[in-house]
Amino acid sequence: MTTTGGRPWAGAVLFDWDGTLVDSRQALLAAWHDVTSRVLGRAWPVEEDDIGVVLSRRGTEVFPSLSDDPAVVQALADAFTPAYERHAAEGVRPFPGAVDLLEELNGRAVAVGVVTSKARARYTADAVRGRMNHLIAAATCAEDVIRGKPDPQAALSVLEQLGVPADRAVMVGDTVVDIRTGRAAGIRSIGVTWGSTPAGPLVEAGADAVVETFDELRAALSTGPLAP
Template sequence: MSDSEPLRLVVFDVDGTLIDSQAHIMAAMTLAFEAVGHPCPPRPQVLSMVGLSLAVMMPKLAPGLDAQGHDALAAAYKASFADIRMSGNPLETAPLFPGAREVLDHLLGRDDLLVGIATGKSRRGLDHLLEAHGLTGAFVTEQVADHHPSKPHPSMLFTAMAETGVEAPNAVMIGDTTFDIEMGRAAGLRTIGVGWGYHPTEALVAAGADEVVASYAALTPALHKIWEG
């Protein structure tokens, strides 16, 4: 990196962006609703909420329950998710999307970039996932649901920038949901939507994504276009 080039920050969402976790999420959600005796919403509705914190998600998925019911549902989901994680192979239940590892390795190897995470997952859940994929310690900043308001509140990204010393014009948020795009825009970042996750491309465009890519092969060129175009 030359003295004239700014240090840049690339922040990734996890579920639906780096990790294909939909089978794990749906299995845990089905068990959670069974545990509280409430019908589970249809798969598309559940997956459309991925990325929100459980405290925000559960009232949307089960508006007929009271606050105590929502708390019980969140607790049952956490327990079911952990049980599935511990009983299975995380490389199978939560695999990286095709091409993700190659792009991550490329970005992590650059000296002009810092790479971080902003996820609706818990600290414990993220730690297990990173360990399973050999990515513990790879990211310079890791923002999780335990310490922030739910997306699309920009708290995660403000903290990521504070921790890295990178200012908003030199940072990019990459995610698969409108929550990610709205969070990035609220923090003043450029945003890249990915078309293989939980929200459709047209929704990402409508939310204001600067670019939307259809594969990991297109991600590095999209970053170059945003910063150099």
């Protein structure tokens, strides 16, 4: 575990979804490739920078960047959820250790929230499929906010639903966007390296700690002056 300063935390833990609690990378990329091949005639994204965009931003923000034609943008949006569900049904599961950690947090009366750029229909299906929905007290999804991550609106909305102040919470995520979201909301943050981003960029983005395993994450959430 790499610690970059600041004190530990507890009270509420706000998790990113894709790449943090659930392993959905392949299903997401397969859905993007299916939809763009059908609508645009070419598979996208291919380059790592573009892959990083689709793994951390709302589809409603990405679709318009692919075409100036509103009909094409709408076609991409309409086709995406069915394409994702075809791949997710077989390929999206919680990371090993994720469910155990959520159960432990619930048992310790630590509020659990999700801050995701995913549409609610896709998030809900993932949560039910992974048997995690009953462990999450509040979730803010793509269509619930005007401005997506890294704007703090979604994270602050979850905190309001949970009734927990920012200084008693931590944001956990696998991308630079997640860390920036936490910082913008005044929430301490932990970066995880099992998703899409190595430790270096997460530290540079301002993560208070970076962990490599769920055991390290559990330890970070269990110690220090803000622990329950």
